[in-house]
Every structure is written in structure tokens, then in C-alpha cells.
Amino acid sequence: MAHYLVRRLLIAIPSLLGISVVLFAVLALAPGDPFEELATNPNVPPAVRVALRVKFGLDDPVMVRYVRWLTAMLQGDWGFSFVSRMNVDTLILQRLPTTLFVIGSAQVLAIAVAIPVGVYAAARPYSVFDQIANTLAFVGFSLPTFFTGLLLILVFSVYLDWLPFVYRSDIAATGWRWYWEHVRQALMPVAVLGLFQGASLTRYVRSAVLDVIRLDYVTTARAKGLGERVVIVKHVVRNALIPVVTLVALQMPAIFGGAIVTEQIFRIPGIGSLLISSILANDTPVIMAVTFVFACLVVLFNLMADILYGWLDPRITYR
């Protein structure tokens, strides 16, 4: 097991390096100077500009710049935000917990919806329930998150006036009330993201269960006289969920995409809305760092899925 863990960790390193190469290539291929801000600022005299370029090594060969950029990123030196006038890593660390909270709760909601619905539908394939669940799943992942977000705001904030539609991190309340306000404002964003993810996950769970339910050992379990409930919960679901773990991890890139949109709609102060506002404000260091953080999170979740997979499935060889 330890061997397997080390191996997985070693596999994650080249993919992180590959992602960093892609990101840096995009930046290096980009026309114009990413640090144009300094060049176009009339208060910076040309001599200072040249000195700055030499200091930051902007005219060095690409390879040298890449290595320097990578070591700086690894050391946590992510640069200085032009707009917020603070270090990028502090800025991102302030925003990251909110994003992880929203994404995490959405993922929990998605799993909580998808597993029961998917299993129940697969246990009775082509029944009325299965067909309704299938159609609703199609509707769910065809509804873009930005539209469901607006629909929920329209219904629950504008017409019913039940929920706030602006997410605030500074709630002036204490004790239970503070928690309650937090739950209330997180309800809509989490529902939007969670139901979108849950829809596609339901279909994966259903097909995974259908693959397992035809196997001989399930017939044996039924032949032993076990109740249908025990057969499904203890024998079928345990095996069927192993591939689902991988799928949850593989969907992480899509979830980050959805998180950027929901954060923008509900004005959640996470790193997704930070990305959008930095793009609108031409704040290159922040944009690069946020994209890098998203990429690292994806690799991290893939790694976690691999490890979970090895732990859940004893048939995997730990080599």
C-alpha cells in the first residue's frame, strides 16, 4: 500500500509539471507584454522600465524564464497584485476557503442525490421511475448553471423573498443566528452547483450499478435467500461505487467551471470571482496564480481519487 501511494505521488508530479508547462506556454506565446501596465504608465521613465525588465529578467530565454517562474511558484512567491496592492498568495488564501466550502457542499449534495436515485433506478431498469429519473437527469445537465442560478434568484429572492441573493462574508450576528444566515445564503449557490453535478452523476451511478447487478455473485446472494434490500445495499452498491469514486474526481475540472459561474452570479467572494474581476482589471499575476491553483486542485483531487480507489478496491495491484 505504501508503495502504491508513493507511486501515485510520483505520477502526479509529471502531470503538475505538464500543466505548468501548458500555462507558461500560453503566457509566453501571448502577444504583447504581460507587464504592459508598467510600460504604458507615463509615470515610469524609460530608464526605470529597462532596469525593471532586466531585474525581472523579461528578456531572458524562454527556458530560463520558465525555470525561474516555476521555482518562484513553488516557493510560494506568487507575485504582487497590481490592483489590490497586496501579495497574490495572501489574496488567494483569503478567498480559497469560501470556494472550497461551496464546492464541497455542492459535491456532498450531488452525491446525496445521485446515489439513492441512481441505485433505485438501476434496481428497476426501464420502470417508470427510471424513465422519469433519466429524463430529469438530462434536463439537469442541459440547464446551464448561469440560467438555473438566475431562475432560483427570480423565484426565491425576487418573488418569494425568502433567501438573500448576495453572499456576504461579514455577517453581523453571533451564535446560532450566524450559522443560520450562512446556511441561508449558501443554499442557492450550493443547490445550483450540486443539482447540476448530481444530474450527470446519477447517470454514472445507474450504469455502474447496472454493470454489477448482472454478475453471478449477486445471483448467488439472491439464491441464498437474502432480502432484496440487503443484496442491493451490501452486495451491489459497495462494488458499484468504486468506479463512481473515479468519476467524481474526473469531474472536478467541470465543477470548478461551474463554481466560477455561480460565484459570479451570487457574488460569492471566492477565487472564481477573483479570477473574473482580475481579468476585467488586467491583473496578470492574480490571473496566472488563480489558474495555477485551480490546476493544482484538480491534480490533488485526482490523486485523492487514485488513493481512495486503491483503498476501496482490493483487486488493484499495488505495483
Add this chain to the structure above:
Amino acid sequence: MVGSIHASPTAEAQAQPVARGRGRRYSPALEAWRRFRRHRLAVASGVILAVIVAAIVVGPQLWNVPINEIDFAARLEGPSWRHPFGTDDLGQDLLARMIYGGRISLAVGIAAMVVAIVAGTVVGAIAGMSRGWLGSALMWLADLFLSLPQLPLLLLVIYLFRDTLKVLFGPEGGVFILIVFVIGALRWMPVARLVRAQFLSLREKEFVEAARALGASTTRQVVRHILPNALGPVIVAGTIDVAAAIIAESTLSFLGLGFPPDIPTWGRILYDAKDYLDIAPHWALFPGAAIFLVVLSINFIGDGLRDTLDPRRVM
């Protein structure tokens, strides 16, 4: 119960149509249509999509209201006979704007799908035919691209490149080319993996071996013998890619980073409408419903095609 679960609900009825179908004319296309017809939701979706596409294509001839005619007297009006979909905050007619936006959304979707399919098929075919390191290297690349966070990267590329392309191809053309290529470049991986998997099994089949024995070159083997047999899953993936590309384009426009503000794509109309949700909900509902309907029907058609083109499926 256990052994009786079939790959499709109609599996048991297979003996009948064969007996009845004897003596009838038969062709692969006819057979495909017969299978596709079984998927009722897919057929209904086909009709809905055809209506929307027809409306978008011939719409400007029938509804010749200019998309940028400003009329402050008719600001934020709900649907009426003069403006069937209502008006926006400048009194511009929403129906005309949506017809125009639909053309862009569909064009982006189809063009991005073509880019993704062509790139994916080429990479997948090379990886599937090579027996050395090239195949695994290409698949490693595909895995790497799969683990990239797509939307952040899309936003990064558009942020870095849009100004140059705007200068080169004009404000609309530049953004169009950029969006199509970036969406296409981020969606070729599933196609490449599908094509490679098909190639790996097909290249060892007897009919390919026969072609090889007859002296067919590798190119001929691929183009004439292997590729036509590998196309089924690619068509399905292509259909779903159109939907994904439409969503990606609308998302970019919704974030205010897609097409310029004066080009009313569906996502852009939603972006403009979101600040007026309380007083003019129709402004957001029509474009949102249009995106939803198009994406939903494309997804259902893709599902129907999957049933149609899967030879293992008994129908």
C-alpha cells in the same frame, strides 16, 4: 430476474421484426432510422431542434426588425404583438436579437465541434496505429489535457489573446476564431481516446488483415477500412460536443468575456438581463430557455444516436 436484464428494453421483441422485415428493402441508413425512431424523446428533440434552426435561418426574412433600433418609449416591455419576446432596457426588440444571437451560438457550437472531432480523430488514429512510444505519449498528452481546469484556462487564453486577434480579424471574427479554437482544443481528448480504443481492436480484425495482405498501404487501411467502422462513437461524441460548445460560449458571454457587447449572443443577452430580473424577467427567461432547449434536444439526439449506432445493441 437477474439474467433477464437486457441491454435494451426491446431486446425480447427482436425475433418479430426480423421475420416481418423479410422481403423489405434494406439499407444501413434505413436500419439506422428504424433504430433511431424507437427513441421517442430523441425524435421529438429532433423536431424541436429543426424548428429552432429553421427559425434562426429564415427568421431575419420574416421578422425584419433591426437588432439595434433603440426606442426608449418601449423600454423593458413584456411580450406583446409588437414585440413578441418583449424589449430590453434600450427598447430593442428581443426576438430580432435572439434570432441573430442564435446564429452565432449555433455557428460556434458546430465549428468548435468540427475542430474537436478533426483533432481528436487525427490524434486518436495516430495513437491507435502506432505500435511504439508515440501512442502512449499522445495518450499521456490527452490525459494531461483532461486534467486541465477548462474554464479558467479558456478565460486565461481569451484574456491574453483577444486584443491581437481583434486587430487581425475584426472584433467579431477575432473572438469567433478564438472561442472556436480554444473550445475545440479543450475538447478533443475524449474523441481521441474513443478513436484510439476503436483502432486498437479494429486493426487486428480479419478484414483489415485481408486488406493488408492485399497490399493496402497504412493510409488506405485507415481511411477505407478502419475509420468508417470507428465513426459511430465519434458521431455521438460530436453531437454532445455541439451542446457543450454552446454552453461554453454562452458561459463566456454570460461572464462578459465572450463576444463584444453589441453582438447579442444568447449568453450576452442573459448577462445584460441579470440586473433587471425583478422588473423584466422575460428578458432573461427567453434567451435562457432557448439555450436550455437547444442543449437539451442536442443531448437527447446524441442519446438516440448512441442507441442507433451501437452495433452490440439488440433492437
